[in-house]
Amino acid sequence: MLWPKILVFTCLVLLQSGSAVSLGGRGYDYGRDLEPTLLRREDDQNSLVQPIPYNDTIPLRLEIRDLKNHNETWTLYILAMSWMQWMNQSDPLSWYSVTGIHGAPFADYGGVKAVPGNKANGYCTHVSNLFPTWHRPYLALYEQTIYKFVQMIASWFPPDRREAYQKAAATFRIPYWDWALKPAPGESVWPMFLGGMVNIEIDGPNGVQNISNPLYSYTFKPLNSSDFDQFPFMYWNETKRRPQPQQSANATSDNGWVAQALDSHLSSIQQRLYTLFSNYKDYATWSNEAWITDVNNASTDSIESLHDTIHLACGGNYGHMAIIAYSSFDPVFFLHHANLDRLFAMWQVVHNDSYVESMKAILPTRTIYIGDVQDARSDLTPFYRNETSFWNSDQVRDHKVFGYSYADAASGNRSEVIATINKLYTDFSPATMNLSATRRPLSREMSWKASSSGSLPVELIMNDGQYQEWIANIRVNKHTLNASFNIYLFLGEIPESPSEWDFASNMAGTLGIFAGPQHHAGAGQQKVSGTVPLTSALMGIVASGGLASLDPRHTDPFLRQNLGFRIKHNNGSMVAPTDADGLSISIVSSSVKSAANEHELARWCDVTSHFDLY
Ligand SMILES: *[C@@H]1O[C@H](CO)[C@@H](O)[C@H](O)[C@H]1NC(C)=O
Numbered sequence: 289m290l291w292p293k294i295l296v297f298t299c300l301v302l303l304q305s306g307s308a309v310s311l312g313g314r315g316y317d318y319g320r321d322l323e324p325t326l327l328r329r330e331d332d333q334n335s336l337v338q339p340i341p342y343n344d345t346i347p348l349r350l351e352i353r354d355l356k357n358h359n360e361t362w363t364l365y366i367l368a369m370s371w372m373q374w375m376n377q378s379d380p381l382s383w384y385s386v387t388g389i390h391g392a393p394f395a396d397y398g399g400v401k402a403v404p405g406n407k408a409n410g411y412c413t414h415v416s417n418l419f420p421t422w423h424r425p426y427l428a429l430y431e432q433t434i435y436k437f438v439q440m441i442a443s444w445f446p447p448d449r450r451e452a453y454q455k456a457a458a459t460f461r462i463p464y465w466d467w468a469l470k471p472a473p474g475e476s477v478w479p480m481f482l483g484g485m486v487n488i489e490i491d492g493p494n495g496v497q498n499i500s501n502p503l504y505s506y507t508f509k510p511l512n513s514s515d516f517d518q519f520p521f522m523y524w525n526e527t528k529r530r531p532q533p534q535q536s537a538n539a540t541s542d543n544g545w546v547a548q549a550l551d552s553h554l555s556s557i558q559q560r561l562y563t564l565f566s567n568y569k570d571y572a573t574w575s576n577e578a579w580i581t582d583v584n585n586a587s588t589d590s591i592e593s594l595h596d597t598i599h600l601a602c603g604g605n606y607g608h609m610a611i612i613a614y615s616s617f618d619p620v621f622f623l624h625h626a627n628l629d630r631l632f633a634m635w636q637v638v639h640n641d642s643y644v645e646s647m648k649a650i651l652p653t654r655t656i657y658i659g660d661v662q663d664a665r666s667d668l669t670p671f672y673r674n675e676t677s678f679w680n681s682d683q684v685r686d687h688k689v690f691g692y693s694y695a696d697a698a699s700g701n702r703s704e705v706i707a708t709i710n711k712l713y714t715d716f717s718p719a720t721m722n723l724s725a726t727r728r729p730l731s732r733e734m735s736w737k738a739s740s741s742g743s744l745p746v747e748l749i750m751n752d753g754q755y756q757e758w759i760a761n762i763r764v765n766k767h768t769l770n771a772s773f774n775i776y777l778f779l780g781e782i783p784e785s786p787s788e789w790d791f792a793s794n795m796a797g798t799l800g801i802f803a804g805p806q807h808h809a810g811a812g813q814q815k816v817s818g819t820v821p822l823t824s825a826l827m828g829i830v831a832s833g834g835l836a837s838l839d840p841r842h843t844d845p846f847l848r849q850n851l852g853f854r855i856k857h858n859n860g861s862m863v864a865p866t867d868a869d870g871l872s873i874s875i876v877s878s879s880v881k882s883a884a885n886e887h888e889l890a891r892w893c894d895v896t897s898h899f900d901l902y
């Protein structure tokens with residue numbers, strides 16, 4: 289894959305919105321003075337989040353690779369993103385203001401004031417029962433903003449093209465990026481237009497032009513270094529992914545590494561996702577990474593912990609996405625979170641009887657103190673539902689309240705959503721193996737991580753429709769290093785240099801812990817938990833003859849002998865396990881009944897504890 293590592297910016301003076309500055313990169317030249325059309329009084333109230341109206345069927349948020357095939361929609365999306373990014377940062381509709389709600393610059397939005405003592409926080413809720421629900425109105429606010437620009441830009445097309453663009457604009461909704469989907473052969477999980485194109489050619493109202501790709505990075509207009517006071521962020525005029533050289537003021541993004549990281553973690557990511565759908569029935573354990581005492585050792589993972597792993601893969605060491613308070617400025621943030629919102633909607637259809645229960649806040653936000661009890665009626669600030677009150681989790685339980693849906697959740701039909709989950713997310717799991725074996729010959733195109741070495745006889749994995757899942761349950765204090773870090777599991781000899789860990793062929797999986805020094809002022813030590821699935825890596829070893837079966841009598845001794853781990857700090861250095869406060873890694877297995885038909889998920893039996901790796 290051809291991933292350019294060097295950024296080349298053309299510095300040109302901008303016409304757009306009349307207030308743009310030439311700080312590198314360029315926006316679209318509409319060829320006329322557009323300033324008067326821009327701001328209306330009502331846009332000052334952007335914190336009022338309202339449903340986007342529609343006629344007939346509810347408009348869908350599309351997967352971004354699908355949206356790209358709709359030419360008018362794609363053009364409007366890119367132009368609207370670019371417009372938002374070029375706006376004056378003090379404007380409440382600007383990229384800077386909207387993304388700034390999450391963390392830095394730690395400013396009030398929509399007049400919603402910080403509670404005393406919590407000014408050094410954004411509004412986002414992490415390690416919290418509100419993690420999935422807070423991001424829902426946040427995405428809706430972002431969507432209503434982009435939608436406004438899309439309508440405006442569509443109206444600027446010349447009369448002969450206008451109708452087609454206005455038609456596309458009427459049902460426009462933001463896209464999502466499915467990082468758990470196995471890409472088409474020869475392609476990366478990380479689409480070229482997200483990470484491989486500094487500039488993008490767009491056929492807008494004023495003809496074909498090359499503009500700075502608004503999906504590649506966001507360029508501050510301008511950077512206020514006191515808002516990003518961590519070195520070297522205070523020098524970076526644009527968002528970076530896996531910046532190289534590390535911790536250098538003149539680092540450039542290495543999107544090739546991001547693509548490789550996402551591709552090599554896909555098996556782990558997909559196995560975790562399938563397990564979160566099939567074995568996590570309670571919202572409390574599914575929703576967030578706070579470690580909840582779990583006598584059964586069966587619910588150590590969470591959608592939030594999986595989400596952290598994506599943040600760290602996109603950011604690499606010290607990129608914006610890897611820092612909670614800076615992550616939202618990277619254009620991939622909303623694509624990632626729209627996917628999470630979709631997975632949330634799908635999970636809700638499957639487990640529709642479980643929802644937000646009260647829980648004490650573990651981290652502070654701009655409006656929440658540590659220890660404040662949060663429940664389904666707690667305010668999701670700063671998102672107003674009407675002039676006097678905020679949205680709460682109960683009110684956003686049905687995502688359709690905001691006027692959008694997803695093809696994979698819109699029907700609300702449980703058996704259809706399960707069929708979709710079985711279809712999309714079992715490339716690396718035996719969960720549907722029995723099912724396909726009965727329908728197709730054994731040569732199902734399964735992509736076992738470690739096996740290019742031929743087919744895997746089903747009877748080595750399945751016994752009467754049952755198989756074994758193997759998982760490493762990990763707990764650690766989130767802020768133990770005051771930085772994000774990764775825990776890697778290996779089968780066999782561990783490469784010496786930390787730089788080789790990510791792509792080592794015997795790396796079984798990694799758990800990313802998303803943390804940082806100043807995201808949540810006043811946060812104490814708190815335990816978080818997550819998992820690294822081992823099943824797919826073990827199947828690869830079974831396929832190549834290194835292990836007789838997944839049965840505990842073979843696999844338990846194999847893992848005791850071969851499983852090892854390492855910890856890597858966000859700065860790329862190795863961390864001794866003794867320096868990771870509260871660390872525990874324990875190996876468990878469960879017997880799982882594979883799906884009997886496409887409308888059923890695999891069913892998990894009780895979890896058995898085997899041994900503690902640490
Ligand atoms: C942005 O808007 C603020 C407030 O209206 C104004 O003072 C400032 O000059 C504007 N900045 C630019 C670059 O136009």
Ligand SMILES: *[C@@H]1O[C@H](CO)[C@@H](O)[C@H](O)[C@H]1NC(C)=O
Pocket residue numbers: 341342343458459
């Ligand atoms: C709904 O239909 C009416 C009447 O055809 C039209 O004026 C309006 O623009 C449509 N709205 C949307 C969001 O499609």
Ligand SMILES: *[C@@H]1O[C@H](CO)[C@@H](O)[C@H](O)[C@H]1NC(C)=O
Pocket residue numbers: 359
């Ligand atoms: C969409 O755009 C692509 C490439 O820009 C072009 O090849 C294709 O013909 C367009 N499709 C339609 C339906 O306009």
Ligand SMILES: *[C@@H]1O[C@H](CO)[C@@H](O)[C@H](O)[C@H]1NC(C)=O
Pocket residue numbers: 489496497498
């Ligand atoms: C945009 O850039 C590409 C690649 O540099 C070039 O081939 C193309 O002609 C450019 N298009 C325009 C309209 O300048």
Ligand SMILES: *[C@@H]1O[C@H](CO)[C@@H](O)[C@H](O)[C@H]1NC(C)=O
Pocket residue numbers: 393512513514515
């Ligand atoms: C930069 O940020 C600091 C701290 O948030 C603020 O006091 C200052 O006014 C900002 N400067 C500009 C030019 O916006």
Ligand SMILES: *[C@@H]1O[C@H](CO)[C@@H](O)[C@H](O)[C@H]1NC(C)=O
Pocket residue numbers: 311510523524525537538
């Ligand atoms: C960032 O922008 C500022 C202001 O335009 C400029 O002085 C500085 O050299 C830029 N930094 C880099 C690393 O490009």
Ligand SMILES: *[C@@H]1O[C@H](CO)[C@@H](O)[C@H](O)[C@H]1NC(C)=O
Pocket residue numbers: 533536537538
């Ligand atoms: C920029 O990075 C290169 C290494 O890629 C280094 O040699 C050079 O000294 C750096 N320049 C500055 C101004 O930091």
Ligand SMILES: *[C@@H]1O[C@H](CO)[C@@H](O)[C@H](O)[C@H]1NC(C)=O
Pocket residue numbers: 583584585874895896897900
């Ligand atoms: C859960 O795991 C711990 C070790 O991490 C073990 O001591 C305990 O017995 C396990 N509980 C069950 C019910 O297996």
Ligand SMILES: *[C@@H]1O[C@H](CO)[C@@H](O)[C@H](O)[C@H]1NC(C)=O
Pocket residue numbers: 640641702
């Ligand atoms: C949950 O789904 C079941 C089966 O699809 C349905 O009968 C039930 O009414 C739903 N419950 C809620 C609270 O939506």
Ligand SMILES: *[C@@H]1O[C@H](CO)[C@@H](O)[C@H](O)[C@H]1NC(C)=O
Pocket residue numbers: 674675676677
């Ligand atoms: C806002 O909504 C709340 C809760 O539904 C309601 O009690 C209140 O009267 C509403 N306020 C206005 C101004 O409509």
Ligand SMILES: *[C@@H]1O[C@H](CO)[C@@H](O)[C@H](O)[C@H]1NC(C)=O
Pocket residue numbers: 701702703704
């Ligand atoms: C749900 O989908 C299944 C499979 O497509 C279908 O048989 C069933 O009738 C649907 N249920 C409802 C309530 O529409």
Ligand SMILES: *[C@@H]1O[C@H](CO)[C@@H](O)[C@H](O)[C@H]1NC(C)=O
Pocket residue numbers: 722725746747750751752753754884
């Ligand atoms: C598939 O499952 C059924 C029971 O549900 C079992 O009888 C059959 O042996 C299984 N097939 C394989 C290949 O394991």
Ligand SMILES: [Cu+2]
Pocket residue numbers: 595599615625
């Ligand atoms: Cu996030």
